[in-house]
Amino acid sequence: MNSLARVNSLNWIWRTLLEADLRKCTGTLVGAGLGALAEAVHLQISVHFTILSLVMLCAVVYGQRYLPESTGKELTNTDMPKRSGMKKQFKVWSEKRTLFIGIIVLGMAFAEGAANDWLPLTIVDGYGVNSTIGSFVYGLFVAAMTIGRFAGGRILDRYGRVRVLLSCALSAMLGLTLVIWGQHYIVASIGVVFWGWVPL
Numbered sequence: 043m044n045s046l047a048r049v050n051s052l053n054w055i056w057r058t059l060l061e062a063d064l065r066k067c068t069g070t071l072v073g074a075g076l077g078a079l080a081e082a083v084h085l086q087i088s089v090h091f092t093i094l095s096l097v098m099l100c101a102v103v104y105g106q107r108y109l110p111e112s113t114g115k116e117l118t119n120t121d122m123p124k125r126s127g128m129k130k131q132f133k134v135w136s137e138k139r140t141l142f143i144g145i146i147v148l149g150m151a152f153a154e155g156a157a158n159d160w161l162p163l164t165i166v167d168g169y170g171v172n173s174t175i176g177s178f179v180y181g182l183f184v185a186a187m188t189i190g191r192f193a194g195g196r197i198l199d200r201y202g203r204v205r206v207l208l209s210c211a212l213s214a215m216l217g218l219t220l221v222i223w224g225q226h227y228i229v230a231s232i233g234v235v236f237w238g239w240v241p242l
Contacts, residue, residue, distance in 0.1 A: 067184070067187055067188040067191045068188060070184050070187075070188070071181070071184045071185055071188050074177065074180055074181040074184045075181055077177050077180075078174060078177035078178050078180075078181055081173045081174045081177050082174045146207070149211075150210070150214075153214050153218075153237070154187070157180075157183050157234075157237060157238070161176075161179065161180050161183055161221075161234065162176040162177055162179070162180045163176070164221065165179045165180075165227060165230060168230075169226070169227040169230060171227050175227065179227070179230070179231050179234055180234075182231055182234050182235055182238065183234045183235075183237060183238040184238070185238070186234070186235045186236075186237075186238025186239055187238045187239075190238065190239045194206075210239055213236045213237070213239045214236070214237055214239070216233070216236045217233040217234060217235070217236030217237030217238070217239075218233065218237060219233065220232055220233025220236065221233040221234060221237065
């Protein structure tokens, strides 16, 4: 019974995280499209930021009413055992598996974060295209990432974590190679799609 409850709990956590991640990816994709549109119509940055600030303010005011009253409050339970010392908490990092998982997650986070921060600038400055094309290429990355997140569960179930992780790493290396050494922005755009599968 405990095992069944644990499995159900893990499935609920997985579904919750997946839904939140999908919303983030979808929002990022929509944002990339709107950014490309704003660049195409030569919208001034001051107007752009003003519109975004108003939209975010409205979203916060509207969304805060749906937050549970206990949000942000730490519940104390006197029956719970006291926290162990720092030495015991860091003991888990002495295991090689934990270190390797941390390195893999760090590498994947860098791969995704580098694209989010530098990809449009790389395309514009490195390949001499205009900002609209740079925004469009970034949209390709976000689209590939979103598709990967939507299909990620089924792919993991069918091929297993190890194979999927290895294929994502190889895809990222291929994509980065095409972006860095590609001689044309079309080649780089193809590389961006391969790069976008990394956060799967």
